[in-house]
Amino acid sequence: MSVSYSSKVVIILERDLKILFHDKISLVLLFLNFAIDLFVSGLTFSKMITGFNYFLFIAPGAALVTAGVVSFQTGREIFLEKALRDLSPYHLTLPVPRYLYVATRIGSGVIKSVVATAPGTVVILILYSPTTLMGAVGPFLIIALFSLAGAALSVMTAMVSRRTEVFITLRSTIQLYLTFLSTAFYPLEFIPPALVPFTLLNPKTWAVQAFRNLVQDGSAPLDILALALTSMMLAVLAAVAYVRTTRM
Amino acid sequence: MATTAQNLLQDKAIHRLLVTLVARDLRVLVKAPWIIVSRGLAFVVQIFVFAVLMSRLVDVPGFDFFTYYALGTVLVTVASVAFLTGYDVYEENETGMLDYLLSLPLSRRGYVMARSVGGALRSLVYVTPLFAIVAFLRGFFNPIDIAVSYVMIFLLATGITGLSISVALSVRNQDRFDVSLALLELFFIRFSTALYPQAFMPLAAGMIAPFSPVTMTSDAVRAILGHGTIDLLGVAGLLAFVISMLALGAAIYLRKIEGGYFD
Numbered sequence: 102m103s104v105s106y107s108s109k110v111v112i113i114l115e116r117d118l119k120i121l122f123h124d125k126i127s128l129v130l131l132f133l134n135f136a137i138d139l140f141v142s143g144l145t146f147s148k149m150i151t152g153f154n155y156f157l158f159i160a161p162g163a164a165l166v167t168a169g170v171v172s173f174q175t176g177r178e179i180f181l182e183k184a185l186r187d188l189s190p191y192h193l194t195l196p197v198p199r200y201l202y203v204a205t206r207i208g209s210g211v212i213k214s215v216v217a218t219a220p221g222t223v224v225i226l227i228l229y230s231p232t233t234l235m236g237a238v239g240p241f242l243i244i245a246l247f248s249l250a251g252a253a254l255s256v257m258t259a260m261v262s263r264r265t266e267v268f269i270t271l272r273s274t275i276q277l278y279l280t281f282l283s284t285a286f287y288p289l290e291f292i293p294p295a296l297v298p299f300t301l302l303n304p305k306t307w308a309v310q311a312f313r314n315l316v317q318d319g320s321a322p323l324d325i326l327a328l329a330l331t332s333m334m335l336a337v338l339a340a341v342a343y344v345r346t347t348r349m
Numbered sequence: 350m351a352t353t354a355q356n357l358l359q360d361k362a363i364h365r366l367l368v369t370l371v372a373r374d375l376r377v378l379v380k381a382p383w384i385i386v387s388r389g390l391a392f393v394v395q396i397f398v399f400a401v402l403m404s405r406l407v408d409v410p411g412f413d414f415f416t417y418y419a420l421g422t423v424l425v426t427v428a429s430v431a432f433l434t435g436y437d438v439y440e441e442n443e444t445g446m447l448d449y450l451l452s453l454p455l456s457r458r459g460y461v462m463a464r465s466v467g468g469a470l471r472s473l474v475y476v477t478p479l480f481a482i483v484a485f486l487r488g489f490f491n492p493i494d495i496a497v498s499y500v501m502i503f504l505l506a507t508g509i510t511g512l513s514i515s516v517a518l519s520v521r522n523q524d525r526f527d528v529s530l531a532l533l534e535l536f537f538i539r540f541s542t543a544l545y546p547q548a549f550m551p552l553a554a555g556m557i558a559p560f561s562p563v564t565m566t567s568d569a570v571r572a573i574l575g576h577g578t579i580d581l582l583g584v585a586g587l588l589a590f591v592i593s594m595l596a597l598g599a600a601i602y603l604r605k606i607e608g609g610y611f612d
Contacts, residue, residue, distance in 0.1 A: 120524075130528040134535055141539045141554045148549040149407045149414070174524075270383040274390060281394050287402045296398070 109197045110205045117209035120178065121171075121217065128217055131167055135221040139163040160228055161240070161312035162285030164221040165247055165305055169279055171217040172248035173272060175210030176255025179343075180268050183259065193347055203256065203343040207336055210252030211245050218244050226316065233319030243312045243328065250304035250332040251279075253339035260339075260346045279305045304331045366455055367463045374434065374467025378474060384433070385475065388426060392479050395422050412546075419483045420574070421543035424502070424567050426479055427472045431506040432534050434468030435513025439526055442517065451602075461514060461598040468510030469503050476502070489574045498570045504587050505566040509537070511594030518601045543567045559583075562590040 121128070139160060147156035182188035195202070222240050231237050254275055262268035280286075282296060283305035292300050300306050307328035314321035378385060396419050404415040441447040451460065480495075489495060513530060520526040538544065540554050541563035547555050558564045565583040572579045 127522075127525050127528045130525070130532050134528070134532055137532075137535050137539050141551065142544075144551045145545045145549050145554070146403070146407075149409050149412075149545070151408045155406070266381045266383045270387040273387040277387075277391055277394055281398050286399065287406060291402050291405055 106197075106201060109195075110201065110208075113197070113202065113205040114209045114212065117175075117178070117206065118213060121174075121213045131171065131217050132220050134170075135163055135167045135218075135224075138166060139221075139224075157228060158288075158313070159286060160225045161243075161309045161316075162280075162283075162305075164218050164225055164240075164244065165285065165308055165312075166280065167221055168214045168218045168244050168248050169251045169276060169305070172210045172214040172251030173255040173258075173276070174213065175206055175252040176257070176259040177268070177272075179206065179256060180259035180262055180265075184263065184265065184268075199344045199347060200340055203340045204336075207249065207252045207256060207339060210255070211248045214248035214251065215241060215245050218248075225312075229316040231316045231319065236316050236319040239315035239319075239321070239325075240312050243308050243315065243325070246325070246328045246332045247304055247308035250328075250335045253332070253335035256339040257335075257342050260342045279303060283309065285309050302331070304328055304335070307331060363455060363459065366453060367459060370450075370455075370460070370463035371467040371470060374437075374464065374471050375474065377437065378471055388430060388475065389479070392422060392426050395425075396482075409549075416487055417546070418544055419486060420571065421545075421567060423476055423480050423483055424505070424543045424563060424570070425538050427476050427502050427506050428509050428537055428563060429534060430472040430475050431468055431509035432513045432530055434464060434471075434510045435517040435526075435530055438464070438514050438517040439520075439523075443523075457602040458595075458599040461511065461595055461602055464514055465507050465510040465595055465598065468513075469506035472506040472510075473499065473503055487574075494573050494576075498573050501566050501569045501573070501584070501587070504591050505562055508562055508587070508591040508594045511591070511598040514598045515594070515601045518598075537561055537563050540564075541567060560586070562587050565590070 143156050143159050143163060146159070147154070193199075197205075219241070222244060226237060226240060229236075255272070258268060258271045258275065262271060278299075282299050283303045284292075284300065285305055289297070289300065289306075307324050311321040311324035311328055314324055400415050400418040400422070403418070404413070407414040438447070441450065451457075453460070455463070484490065484495065512533070516529055516533065517526065520529055540557045541561040542550075542558055543563050543566075547558050547564075550558060565580075565587040568583055569579055569587070571577065
């Protein structure tokens with residue numbers, strides 16, 4: 102009995118999503134993380150900064166932190182299956198082409214991230230009160246595109262790591278880069294010229310810019326295009342890395 | 350006479366065992382250079398990128414955000430490294446290593462104490478070069494001030510290590526454990542005066558902040574290094590935190606091990 106590709110995709114997606122919903126308390130804890138980030142640190146910093154509404158400025162960054170953490174779980178699961186649970190050899194024997202398999206795993210990471218970030222995204226939408234439909238729906242697309250980059254980076258990290266501490270170190274370094282060398286906390290004009298190229302290569306830069314522009318003006322075509330191109334490129338690289346690393 | 354000699358020998362053996370456990374935790378620093386690299390990088394980026402750029406944005410007359418944040422980053426790093434012991438204990442629990450460690454001829458209280466002190470010393474060793482950078486940047490050169498600050502930091506690290514051990518033994522799901530520890534770390538740090546003064550915090554957070562052990566340490570260390578007045582109540586609070594976390598850790602060990610797992 103043969104199973105269609107679409108059914109296989111659904112099975113893989115279902116398995117990954119079950120992992121997320123298996124522990125609902127973790128979802129609540131993720132939201133608490135977001136709330137502390139925004140309503141404690143965000144509000145505190147906004148009291149120290151004058152001239153513009155810093156609280157609203159950093160709000161999208163808080164949601165993207167959650168998206169980054171959840172999307173990185175894709176690579177973490179692949180790494181655990183490979184290095185600790187010995188599940189990878191079994192997965193590789195499944196009648197699913199490798200590219201389809203890794204694309205589905207990345208896709209499930211994106212879905213998980215959008216779902217886990219949704220409460221925080223809604224909070225930010227309430228704070229901004231966008232007046233256009235695109236302003237209200239667009240941020241979810243931004244979270245999805247940014248999560249695509251996060252999941253892709255995590256898969257690449259899983260592929261190059263053989264030991265847990267290497268995976269953890271790479272994950273922390275990538276999160277550090279995504280968080281601090283982006284425009285999540287400070288406008289681009291405050292960043293020294295030497296760091297600007299790194300900032301512009303960072304998908305979080307485009308994600309926060311697109312998020313802010315969408316909820317304020319209802320449109321951010323260039324930011325979305327830059328984010329989509331960066332994320333797609335990373336996803337292709339992750340798929341190639343996965344297929345090459347798991348080749349017999 | 351023979352009993353006294355036997356007791357002395359036994360005490361000596363237990364003492365050696367405690368030292369071995371502490372040394373084992375310290376060796377992790379050498380065995381896992383990757384972790385040192387990543388935490389060191391995080392420290393450098395936080396000070397030389399985040400703090401520098403944020404100090405250009407912060408607009409409070411008479412308040413130097415960079416210097417305030419730099420010292421706070423040392424405390425945050427100490428807390429962060431102290432929480433790592435929880436990950437070690439969780440992994441030992443998962444792999445079965447904990448069963449062996451608990452079969453050692455040592456009381457549960459002694460074991461928790463040794464692990465907490467080991468984790469705290471590890472944090473202290475780890476943070477020393479980072480503290481040196483901040484001391485150099487801010488001109489803290491008085492050895493007595495630095496030594497007393499170290500004692501305060503050691504107390505904080507001991508308490509947090511004890512707490513992380515308790516969480517590691519209480520949570521069985523890996524994802525939930527990761528998120529719980531991250532949340533606790535966030536709670537301890539963000540609801541404290543380590544990174545920003547209490548005056549700027551939202552009302553509710555500002556009311557909680559004085560009860561955070563990170564605040565108690567941050568205020569004490571700033572007072573010591575800045576020759577200000579030390580809040581003795583805060584120091585007493587920090588001691589109470591350490592004692593209660595060690596007691597909690599020992600109690601959870603006793604309950605888990607003597608009771609056994611049913612799943």
